[in-house]
Amino acid sequence: MRSLLLSLAWIGLLGAPLAQAQSGWPYWDHYAARFLNSQGRVIDPDRNSMTTSEAQSYAMFFSLVANDRDSFERIVRWTGQNLADNDLAKNLPAWSWGHKDDGSWGVLDPNSAADADLWIAYSLIEAGELWHQPDYDKTGRALLSLIVREEVSTIPNVGTVLLPGRTGFHTEAGRWILNPSYLPLPLLTAADHFAPGGPWRQMAQALPGWLQQTSPAGYAMDWVECGVKSCFPAGGPAGGTARGSYDAIRVYLWAGMTDRQTPEAARLEKVFAPAFQYVKTHPAPPEIVAADGNVVSASVPVSFSAVFIPFFRSSGDRVTVSRLEQNVLAQFDPSSGLLGTPPRYYDQNLALFVFGWQEQKFRFAPDGTLRVPWKK
Template sequence: MTRAETTGRRRRDVLRALAACSALPMLGTLTRNAHGAPASAASAPAALGRTCAPVDWPDWARFKARFLSDDGRVIDRSMDDQRTVSEGQAYALTFSLMANDRATFDKVLDWTANNLAQGDLTAHLPAWLWGRQDNGQWGVLDRNPASDADMWIAYALGEAGRLWNVRRYTALGALVARRIAAQETDFVPGLGRTLLPAPVGFHPATDLWRLNPSYVPMQVVRYLAGRFPESGWAQLISSSLKQITLSAPPLGFAPEWAIYRAGRGFEIDPDTHGEGSYNAIRVYLWSGMLAPDSDDLHALKHTFGGMLRYVAAHGAPPERVNTRDGNASRAGGSGFSAALVPLLQAVGDTAQAQAQVTRARALEAQSAPGYYSSVLSLFGLGWHDGRFRFAADGTLRVPWEATCPTR
């Protein structure tokens, strides 16, 4: 197929998706009511979909009470700028869907589009950082998008469209997925088409790329490739799996960041010096939550023996570890323990998995966790409690799907 033919096909796909979006009131675009004020998606006429009440998920209720504003902004209150990151918005969309909490989903989606995507998620990927500026005003602090957040947004939209039977969510998810593939990937020799952490700043030299293995949860990559086959995501399956497996040093710990050099492969990132910490903890989390019958879990569950042995020997995952020699600092918090639960369960260490559940709950009872730790716990402990599962193709499995009627 020629470049002109490919471009023409993509343009037609986008137009079809836009037509599907316009068939119902648009979510994620800045609309105006009769008085000229911004109108939220919640104020739009109700669409067909599933109609039962949100599930009772106490951890999600606490997260909303602590970190979610009335208008749908997830706030990291530990930071002086009271920031919101696109990752937090993406996770809130995902948890809202898991909880069948459509009112919260719509609020979070509206805020994300109106404040991070210049009012239109069909035209812009969201900026990754928003908060209080030096002059005291509120707004975008860094407009460069973050591809991991964008992926989870596309995923949440696609699955919201399927589970709630709302076509406009699906159409918007398809557009976001396509835009990620167009703006946040590059062809990397030896890897193929590869997800970059952002459109700008991660290809510092002709033969050099800076990558983050925690940005490519395989269930999300598989889902976007299968749900939106014209988006280009199928090309990213192999390179994403290689990012995770080949960037981990022989000791079996996931790094925060990794350098990939054409002709030489993965190298230690000079900025983080091979450390594994707050980014890397998600690599174990995403891997452990893969479906038991998935090829990806078979490929990954024995990749991180170093971390599993460390937890068995010390009773908790480290907050920071040198992936080259295994030396570690203090124990990680409640979210770190929660993040290891699915992987421990996946490799059959049910006793240690339960020990990490107990530790996470005990630490949470002693002091309220912060935003990021709470996110890790919602994923790890929510998975452990059976609130959700991921199928081999990445689709979301939630208990309420079988009992919630569609109208």
């Protein structure tokens, strides 16, 4: 079978709706054509046309990888004006923006989303370096400092952590709520490179320990809680039963894309060895897993198979990679140039990370900094 790279390149260029690729990365072009408006706002049609800081942060990263400076500039401008009170250097972005009850459009929830904040800071700093734009670098570093002041906490006997947002995740003494997918190891490592002496190295060092505590069966959880002595799986801010699903799936993606020479990478791989073994020995990854490792739902979202490709490709497991690629190709829609019918926002973003990594549009260096082929 032809590799996913060659198959997607052929289908994307010859069968997709865009007459010409705009950036040299067809999948990004198809995504932008469907989800990114002319102002630089990423729109999720399945959530009442809502926009999130997550969506904006991912779009910044992908447009940077694609060397699409026009889109990057529009995304940054819209995000600053509408989510950060006109100044990303001074205000953490609100996490959601959309159609309000009074009929107007604006911020729906002013709380921040720390993972989006970290991706935005990372992309701005890298854009400043790669495009020689000091204003981007300055804004990104200022935002990184804001994250440290407003979203970083130290838990006794656990270590330094990134809280999921500015408020609502440490509401009482001795209790912290965390989201494992909000801490990509390459970004923590890069933040330490950008701002030596900050909390980022300690955060990266603490990560495998509390992930192991909260993944007793070797599966990442969507949400976890920490006390003053240890951490454990939990239902998150809304309560409920601990599970690993749509949030947690990103933990495996970040681990798979992390350079093997990055400190702590081997420890993360060991923590999630049971999850990787499940994918290796089953047709596809599950949709929902309980904290004890029991599969709650084996239904497979279109992007979940793609998520594990970087890990198994880095491991040299061609058999598993080929099976996962076939799962993904079966969901590819030539009429849209995207995954699934209709294509969903979240699936496409996971796919963009995977396809971009697999096509070597980008790599994370051992220190977490970005490597792109158009910048030698």
